[in-house]
Amino acid sequence: MKRLTHRFSCIAVIMMMSIALVHAQDADAFHETGRSFMRQGDFPSALQAFDKALELKPDDIDILKDKAFVFYLQRDFANTIDLCKKITARQDADAQSFQILGLAYKAIAETKESEKMYKQALTRFPKSGALNCDYGEFLSSTNPAEGIKYWERGIEADPNYSGNYYFATKYYAQKGNIIWGLLYGEIFVNIESLSKRTEEIKNILYGGYKKLFDDISILDNSKQSTSTFEKQVAINLGNLTSFGRYDVSPEMLTALRTRFILNWYNNEDSKKINFHLFEYQRDLLREGYFDAYNQWLIGPLTDSQRYTQWVQQHGDDVKGFQQYQRNQLFKMPVGQYYRH
Structure with missing residues (x-):
């Protein structure tokens, strides 16, 4: 009798597990359907699918976050805030939950609650690149000097989150800080290489190099920097005496930056400093793609017609660089942040 009872108990447990598994699979299917509707911009259908999923998995935080984000996309900020407050109160809330809440507060210009929320969020997730970025943007509207503190913290803690570099x-x-404007700008366009912001930052890079070509003395302050890294970059750039004698072009950028990389890795003081952007440039040089890289960086901005001709004449180089760019994803390692 005991054996029979035990057998029935086992069967009941297996049946319950099977039912739970089916429900979980159904919930996941409804969730994915909702996401598909969300990507298509069909927000009412997305909400219906998410609600179906929540009937089966009512506490699933990923489904709840997606539902909150659809509320935000519909500009239903009251429901976004209400749902996000419930999510962020949970122990398993993640940084993204606070991000969505921050977007809703920003949309209704709720500065007091935003301030409170970001401080709470960064207490829980101090190394979130996204939250540091968002809080920096929030602060910069009234005090840019406060905003940069959080963008720098984001870069140090999460070096592959592109927003802080932007x-x-x-x-x-x-601010006219030529060194960090150029370095951060080039890192950004390599991490986020295909967006509207990429073109914006490429324009800033081009403008930065024009200033450098016009007046090499713009490096003087950086040469006196207490940051060994910044000082070495400024000194190595300052030693390139061709600056100021030519206009900015991809060809000149290739020539000068080739010399910079060779000097950097031949100098006992600078070659000890690890910096992935310079390593990436050296690899491009070795692979024969550095010219194509500099054309990609500023070519269309200097002379669009000349750039088009160059692309037509160097089709193999362009294809080779594009393939290299796809295969060698640019990632900044943790630990290569230099204070300044």
Whole structure:
């Protein structure tokens, strides 16, 4: 009798597990359907699918976050805020939950609650590149000097989140800090290489190099920097005496930056400093794609007709660089942040 009872108990457990598994699979199917509707811009259908999923998995945080984001996309900010407050109160809430709440607060210009929320979020997720970026943007509307602190923290903690480089590049370009405007800008376009923001930052890079070509003394402050890295970059750039004698072009950029990379890795002081952007440029040189890279970087901005001709004449180089760019994804390692 005991054996029979035990057998029935086992069967019941297996049946319950099977039912739970089916429900989980159904919930996942409804969730994915909702995401598909969301990508298509059919927000009412997305919400219906998410609600179906939540009937089966009512506490699933990923489904709840997606539902909150659809509310935001529909400009239903009251429901976004209400749902996100419930999500962020949970122990398993992630940084993205706070991001969505921040977007809703921004949409209704709720500064007091935004301030409170970002401080709470960064207490829980101090190394979130996205939250540091968003809070920096929030602060920069009234005090850019406060905003840059959080963009720098984001870069240090999460070096492959592109948003912090985007805002930091614009900040340093406006402040005339040529070194960090150029470095952060080039890192940004390599991490986020296909967006509207990419073209914006390429324009800033081109403008930065024009300033450098016009007046090499713009490096003087950086040569006195307490940051060993910044000082070495400024000194190595300053030693390239061709600056100021020619206009900015991809060809001149290739020539000068080739010399910079060779000097950097032949100098006992600078070659000890690891910096992936310079390593990437050296690899491009070795592979024979550095010219194509510099054309990609500023070619269309200097002379669009000349760039088009160059592309037509160097089709193999362009294809080779594009393939290299796809295969060698640019990633900044943790630990290569240099204070300044």
